[in-house]
Amino acid sequence: MAGLEKRIAQGRGDEVADLVLRGGRVLDVVTGELIAGDVAICGDTIVGIGADYDGAEIVNVSGLTLVPGFIDTHLHIESSLITPFEFDRCVTPRGVTTCICDPHEIANVLGVPGIEYFLEAATRTVLDIRVNLSSCVPSTEMETAGARIEAADLAPLMAHPKVIGLAEFMNYPGVIHRDPAAMAKLALFEGRHIDGHAPLLSGKDLNAYVAAGIRTEHEATTAAEAREKLQKGMRVLIREGSVSKDLDALLPLLTPLTSAYMCLCTDDRNPLDIGEHGHLDYMIRHAIAEGVDPVAIYRAASLSAAEAFGLKDRGQIAPGKRADIVALGSLEGCDARAVWAGGVRVGEAAFAARSEIPPIGRGSVKAPAIVAAHFRTASNRDQTDVIGILPGKIITEHLHEEIPVQDGDKRPDIARDLIKIAVIERHGKNGNVATGFVHGFELKRGAIASTVCHDHHNIAVVGADYDDMALAANRLAEIEGGFVVTEGGKVLAELALPVAGLMSLLTFEEVRDRLVALRDAAKSLGVMLEEPFLQLAFLALPVIPMLKITDRGLVDVAKFEIIG
Numbered sequence: 058m059a060g061l062e063k064r065i066a067q068g069r070g071d072e073v074a075d076l077v078l079r080g081g082r083v084l085d086v087v088t089g090e091l092i093a094g095d096v097a098i099c100g101d102t103i104v105g106i107g108a109d110y111d112g113a114e115i116v117n118v119s120g121l122t123l124v125p126g127f128i129d130t131h132l133h134i135e136s137s138l139i140t141p142f143e144f145d146r147c148v149t150p151r152g153v154t155t156c157i158c159d160p161h162e163i164a165n166v167l168g169v170p171g172i173e174y175f176l177e178a179a180t181r182t183v184l185d186i187r188v189n190l191s192s193c194v195p196s197t198e199m200e201t202a203g204a205r206i207e208a209a210d211l212a213p214l215m216a217h218p219k220v221i222g223l224a225e226f227m228n229y230p231g232v233i234h235r236d237p238a239a240m241a242k243l244a245l246f247e248g249r250h251i252d253g254h255a256p257l258l259s260g261k262d263l264n265a266y267v268a269a270g271i272r273t274e275h276e277a278t279t280a281a282e283a284r285e286k287l288q289k290g291m292r293v294l295i296r297e298g299s300v301s302k303d304l305d306a307l308l309p310l311l312t313p314l315t316s317a318y319m320c321l322c323t324d325d326r327n328p329l330d331i332g333e334h335g336h337l338d339y340m341i342r343h344a345i346a347e348g349v350d351p352v353a354i355y356r357a358a359s360l361s362a363a364e365a366f367g368l369k370d371r372g373q374i375a376p377g378k379r380a381d382i383v384a385l386g387s388l389e390g391c392d393a394r395a396v397w398a399g400g401v402r403v404g405e406a407a408f409a410a411r412s413e414i415p416p417i418g419r420g421s422v423k424a425p426a427i428v429a430a431h432f433r434t435a436s437n438r439d440q441t442d443v444i445g446i447l448p449g450k451i452i453t454e455h456l457h458e459e460i461p462v463q464d465g466d467k468r469p470d471i472a473r474d475l476i477k478i479a480v481i482e483r484h485g486k487n488g489n490v491a492t493g494f495v496h497g498f499e500l501k502r503g504a505i506a507s508t509v510c511h512d513h514h515n516i517a518v519v520g521a522d523y524d525d526m527a528l529a530a531n532r533l534a535e536i537e538g539g540f541v542v543t544e545g546g547k548v549l550a551e552l553a554l555p556v557a558g559l560m561s562l563l564t565f566e567e568v569r570d571r572l573v574a575l576r577d578a579a580k581s582l583g584v585m586l587e588e589p590f591l592q593l594a595f596l597a598l599p600v601i602p603m604l605k606i607t608d609r610g611l612v613d614v615a616k617f618e619i620i621g
Contacts, residue, residue: 060100067097068104068376070111075099076400077112080119081384083374086360089313089352096123098380101399105376116402118384121394124355125372126154126381127337128362129323130294131225131252131275134175134186135162135559136325136509136591138552138568141178141186142413147328147565149184151338152391154381154398156184157366159224159252161191165512166484166557167418168194168204172214174417179219181414183398183407185381187366189224189252190214192242193512196227199599199619200513200607203421203484208241215245221366222250226271227512227600229255230617233265243269250366253291256452256601257282263289273365275322276601278303278450280310287318292365294322295357297340299330299588300595302449304340308347316353320362325591328565329572341391351388418557422508422538423485424516427530429523432479433466434492441467442611442621443475444596444604446497448586451595455604455613456496467494469521476500477523480597481516481530482608483508483538483558489608493621495519495596501583503544504529507590508558511598515608519593521582533558540590542578550578 066072074097083092083106097105097112134144134156148156163171172191179186190211195202214220223246226232231239243251247270255266256276267289275294277283283293287310295311297304301324311319321340335342337358344354363372371379380400386392396403439461445454458475460467469476475494482489498505504520506529516533520526525543532541532548538558542549552571554561561568572590579589586592599605599612606612610619 064099064102064104067099070105070108074104074110074112075114077110077115078118078123078382078384079115080117081121081123083107084122084124084352084355084388086125086352086356086373091122096374096382098400101380103374103376103378103380106374116395118395121384121386122388123374124383124385125359125374126383126396126398127152127358128320128372129153129156129337130273130320130362130366131296131322132156132158132324132326133160133162134158135160135557136327138327138509138554138559138561139565140416140556140560141175141182142411143565145182145184146408147331148336149398149403150393150396151336152383152393152396153337154185154396155187155368155371157187157189157221159189159191161194161224161512162514162559163418163557164191164194164204164206166203166421166514166559168206169210169214170417171557174414176214176217176219177414181411183401183403183411185399186219187221187368188219189221189250192223192225193227196512197599199609199612201482201484201486201489201515201609202513207238208245211242212245222246223252225252225254225275227254229258229266232269233262254600259285267291275324277307278452279306283307283310287315292318292320294320295340296322296324298323298325299327300325300449300591301451304343305347308344308349311344311349311353311357313350313353316356317361319357320365321358327572327588327591328569329576330588332569338391338393342389345389355388416556416560416562419555420537421558422483422534424481424483424530424534425488427481427527429527431490432477432492432523432526434477435465436462436467441494442604444478444493444495444606446495446586446592448497451598451601453596453602453604458494460494471501471521474499476519476521477526478517478519478596478606479526480510480606480608481518483515491606491608491610493606493611498589499583499585503542503549503582505579505582505584505589505593506530506533506541507593508533508538508554509540509590509594511594513597513607514558515597517593517597540575542575542582544582549581550574
């Protein structure tokens with residue numbers, strides 16, 4: 058019997074269903090009702106609800122509430138520090154059955170081969186990974202990345218079945234001022250999904266940005282900003298990552314009325330954060346605890362996300378929809394007791410059945426040998442631009458401090474929490490080293506360094522001691538990238554990320570444990586930030602206001618120019 062006829066026959070009950078989930082209640086994210094009855098599944102498709110069915114396999118879900126699988130609408134899997142296959146193991150059992158990723162981290166290191174690696178991995182995971190093609194590699198002309206991707210490079214990838222559209226268009230000045238390279242990419246994807254990235258953009262500039270055909274936005278950090286973007290036709294993706302925490306600020310805007318146009322995303326969330334708090338399941342639990350209507354948050358996590366990205370085959374437990382189903386102990390607890398992704402029961406058997414592909418991007422850290430003198434900041438004036446960290450946000454303050462010049466160098470001032478930051482080019486292009494100051498780490502001794510350094514992924518290092526900074530930077534080259542904490546000439550903790558300097562070859566459980574040791578080591582230096590490593594990574598992203606640093610110097614993002 059053909060697939061179409063088989064689905065119809067099983068839905069009508071003329072033929073035994075492949076799989077029946079019996080005894081639970083289905084949350085209908087359209088009407089908000091709880092529907093009793095079996096759920097019948099044929100292959101990867103739901104064919105019946107709200108009735109009694111016979112099944113070749115029957116699973117008892119008595120006492121459980123069935124909700125549609127969760128959709129993470131914007132993330133960079135590389136920032137989870139694990140491969141797509143380990144990410145699959147990490148989040149799918151929590152109910153995430155679809156994720157829409159932008160592999161621009163690995164693309165900034167390796168170019169198109171990095172995107173191709175993700176597209177191939179996406180054909181093999183239990184989790185349905187969809188890909189938006191990276192739009193801004195590099196993100197600006199104010200940094201040195203490992204690769205450059207133009208519109209012509211993206212065109213051959215557009216027809217891949219896992220591709221949705223164009224990923225977050227971070228170069229918003231390039232859009233509103235009609236930069237030719239930006240226009241070429243927008244024209245190529247006209248009529249397809251184009252993801253947005255426009256922090257604090259408002260008024261006529263926002264009008265122009267949306268008029269370019271950009272449909273979604275995840276950078277809103279206040280309810281007022283999100284409201285304007287909704288009013289101008291954008292779908293707002295509420296973000297709660299390891300550093301960017303916008304959930305509480307935007308929850309007042311999430312109502313049964315607006316939930317049809319709001320979605321959930323994590324952007325960047327590591328296995329330690331996932332292990333201790335959760336993924337989208339955490340966002341759902343927290344929202345309900347804060348008084349959000351359960352139907353609104355579950356709709357945002359599923360159907361609204363599917364509709365926003367044109368995935369018409371999922372997002373609701375209903376006939377004809379993909380069998381992405383999460384069985385919960387309670388809506389309030391969002392505690393996944395069982396998960397089906399495309400009709401496949403999520404578990405070790407499903408993961409073991411995957412055929413994995415070898416990692417790429419080994420030996421990508423080609424930084425110059427670093428010595429303490431590289432971190433001197435020569436100047437003839439005391440007035441100093443300082444990056445000010447705002448905990449829980451990736452936007453920063455542009456501070457101005459008086460730091461005296463001593464022996465031709467501005468030294469860290471621990472008492473005022475003014476420590477040195479540097480970015481070292483590591484792709485073997487020019488060996489640039491830029492230095493500056495940052496406030497908010499509360500680091501008293503030693504140094505912290507990382508090759509996860511958005512989006513160019515050079516080496517970023519902060520420290521109170523130049524020798525420890527040099528040790529940390531050089532150690533990253535030895536371990537092919539990762540995170541390092543040093544003090545007193547010794548390495549206190551490290552995590553190697555040899556896949557393009559971004560991802561580990563370890564399991565997510567092992568990475569989680571290494572991150573605990575790294576966090577403890579950072580705290581021993583005085584650091585009080587919950588996620589210092591990803592916080593450090595975002596200090597180098599020159600498309601997020603207000604002051605950032607790349608290998609070419611300090612960047613005033615408001616002016617979109619290098620200032621020192």
